[in-house]
Amino acid sequence: MSADTETGVSTVIIGAGPAGLTAAYELGKAGRTATVLESDTVVGGISRTAEVDGWRFDIGGHRFFTKVKPVRDLWHEILPDEEFLLRPRMSRIFYRGKFYDYPLRAFNALGNLGIIEAVRCVLSYVAVRIRPPKDQTTFEGYTASKFGWRLYRIFFKTYTEKVWGVPADEIQADWAAQRIKNLNLFRAIVNALAPRRNQKSITSLIEEFEYPRHGPGMMWERCQSLVEEQGSEVHFRHDVERITHQDGKATSVVATTENGTATFECDHVISTMPIPLLVKAMDPAPPAEILAAADGLTxxxxxxxxxxxxxxxxxxxxxxxxxxxxxxxxxxxxxxxxxxxxxxxxxxxxxxxxxxxxxxxxxxxxxxxxxxxxxxxxxxxxxxxxxxxxxxxxxxxxxxxxxMYDGTYRDNVDLLRGWLETNASNVYPVGRNGMHRYNNQDHSMYTAMLTVENMVNGTNHDVWSVNVEAEYHEEDSSENAA
Ligand SMILES: Cc1cc2nc3c(=O)[nH]c(=O)nc-3n(C[C@H](O)[C@H](O)[C@H](O)COP(=O)(O)OP(=O)(O)OC[C@H]3O[C@@H](n4cnc5c(N)ncnc54)[C@H](O)[C@@H]3O)c2cc1C
CATH class of the missing domain: 3.90.660.20 (Protoporphyrinogen oxidase, mitochondrial; domain 2)
Known part of the structure; x- marks a missing residue:
């Protein structure tokens, strides 16, 4: 691969999902080109829109919703306004043949449960106020402390265990904290009683969202075109399997293609591939304890x-x-x-x-x-x-x-991050699996935007702090991000 003709700098981006394409696009705006290597045959990663015989569907529905203004602006820069629909949001829980509003609304939930169960739920909530669960570092303890054990079992436990495939007391509270921050049964009841105008900002966020008329893949197909117009290249069926490094820097990225391997010299690598696989692809290989930490991330x-x-x-x-x-x-x-x-x-x-x-x-x-x-x-x-x-x-x-947010994921991520900073300081993990972080598109993209700013302008943004603060999260209410 040749370096950027203007700057002589070679930037390789691993992955053509939201984070990878955002990085390429932002670099292009700063007058730099990059080479994007994508193992699949389509753009968008998890945010693609699958299409079979004209039927389009997402990998899970993808709302375009964010509190991060630069990301919202970027969505509208990539895709013309007329391509967005403003959709009413409606979602419910189906439980024992009844539909419950979601996000939970106190009176709807308690009303649907019937008076006896509702009283039990409120008493159960009062009980956890008096005797909170001992371990609130797990999803189970955290959520039960907010809603009481009874409501927790009805509305949180089963779905969460389906998603993660393990008991809810083995999942870290981080996941709950991102989804139901600031809400508990008491607040839900107060919200339900509060005059509607006091809830306006919350409600408007919850009740509608933007969505590209042909699904999220439309955004990323358009972004690919823009990136190519800027002079960057996107190579499909390029599965990155090896990154050579020397003297604390990555020197080349090696991908397996249909025609054998292809090697790309690099001055910078922006990686959205899963961080454990990135670390395991480093050549020479990291020490055993780092590889063990990589294996610990699932x-x-x-x-x-x-x-x-x-x-x-x-x-x-x-x-x-x-x-x-x-x-x-x-x-x-x-x-x-x-x-x-x-x-x-x-x-x-x-x-x-x-x-x-x-x-x-x-x-x-x-x-x-x-x-x-x-x-x-x-x-x-x-x-x-x-x-x-x-x-x-x-x-x-x-x-x-x-x-997976299990009991050791944070320590494992810290170990991998530390090793990369010392041994390959020009490799920047961004995005969702790239950072092993439960990021939606907006935070995945934002980490890419800040990384490019660091590269181009010499700023010192701490990309790892994005989506850590509860502030960053979506609704001020019970919410199931995906
Ligand atoms: C069920 C579900 C629902 C969701 N709903 C929403 C929603 O409503 N709103 C929202 O904003 N977000 C949602 N998200 C999150 C969103 O999908 C992700 O935040 C986003 O796609 C992450 O972007 P990314 O670029 O970091 O990673 P990815 O989307 O994972 O893209 C990474 C890309 O890298 C490629 N790659 C991986 N390894 C290699 C390799 N070795 N070599 C080359 N290429 C490689 C992959 O093929 C992929 O194309 C949802 C996620 C899920 C699972």
Whole structure:
């Protein structure tokens, strides 16, 4: 690869997802080019829009919602305003045959539960105020302390355990803190009683969001075009497997391609590949304890079963959480509710059934037609679809969708980060898996933007502090980020 003709600097970016393409685009604006290496055949990473026979669907629905103004501005710089839809947001929890508003609304929840259960829930909340859970560093303890054990078990435990595949007392509170910060049952009741105008800022954020008319992939396809117009290159089917380093700096990035290996000299590397794989790709290899820390970082994988059904069989929600423990499906998206333009036939819709899995497990390895049959059967069992309504289905698997927040992840990340800073200080991990951080697109992109600013302007932004402060998080209320 040749260096930037203007500056003589070679920058390699690993991954053409939101963070990688944002980095390339920001570099381009500063008059620099880069080489983007992408192992897959499409842009967008987890934020791609899958398309089969004209049916479009996300890897989980992707809201464009952020408190970070530079990111919001960038979205509108990349994609013209007319390509965005402002969508009403509606999501509910389906529990024991009833729909509960989500984010939780106190009176709706307590009313749906019935007077006896509601009283038990309130008493259970009072009990945790008097005797808080001993260990609030776990998801279970933290959430129970905010809502009481009873509401925790009804509304948080099952879904969380489906997502992570382990008991909720083995998941760190960080995940809950990002999602339900500042909210507890008392506040939920106060919010419900407060005059509506006092809740305006909260409500408006919760009730609508932006969405590109053809899904999030549209943003990243457009960004790829802009990046190429700026003079950067995006190479698909380039799977980065080795990064050589010497005297504290990375010197080249080696990718496996259809035609063998390709080597790219580098002055800088911006990496969005999973940080444990990045560290394991370093040549010479890091010491055993660093490799062990890399092996200690794990992920949860994800698959979507998309079912085409008559429009009338859909629901008004963007998505529904399924809390029933006797089915495996965790969440169901209705892509027509996201954008009617995701659906090529007027009288149909496409439902996206989300399964949280582990690569290689029974669901991950199940044949597509069996997954479609399973999804159909589960929807019928739940009563969310009548019999015989599914016309066809598609399956998309997404490995490493969720960086796992277990008891040792923070220490492991710190070790890898420290090793990279000493041994390859020109390698900058950014993004979601790139930093092993539960970042949405906005924070994934923001880490890339700040990194480019550090590279180009010599600023000293601490990229690792993005999305650590509770401030950064979305709604001021109970929220399921993805
Ligand atoms: C179910 C779900 C729902 C979500 N919903 C939302 C939402 O509503 N709103 C929102 O803003 N965000 C949402 N997110 C988060 C969003 O998907 C991520 O924040 C975003 O895609 C991360 O961008 P990234 O570039 O860091 O990583 P990725 O999207 O993971 O992209 C990384 C890219 O690097 C490539 N790559 C990896 N390894 C290599 C290698 N060795 N060599 C070359 N290329 C490599 C990958 O193929 C991929 O294209 C959701 C995530 C999930 C899982």
């Amino acid at each position: 992920f949860r994988d994800f698959l979507t079963v998309a079912l085409v059904v008559p429009e009338t069989a859909g629901f008004p929600d963007n998505w529904i959480y399924v809390h029933a423990p006797d089915v495996s499906v965790g969440r169901v998206q209705n892509f027509r509710s996201w954008s009617p333009e995701m659906v090529p036939e007027n009288d149909k819709t496409c439902l996206g059934l989300e399964y949280f899995v582990s690569e290689g497990d029974e669901l991950w390895t199940m044949a597509d037609e069996d997954l479609i049959a399973l999804g159909t059967a589960e929807m019928e069992k739940l009563g969310l679809l009548g019999p015989g309504l599914v016309e066809k289905g598609f399956v998309v698997r997404m490995p490493k969708a969720y960086p």
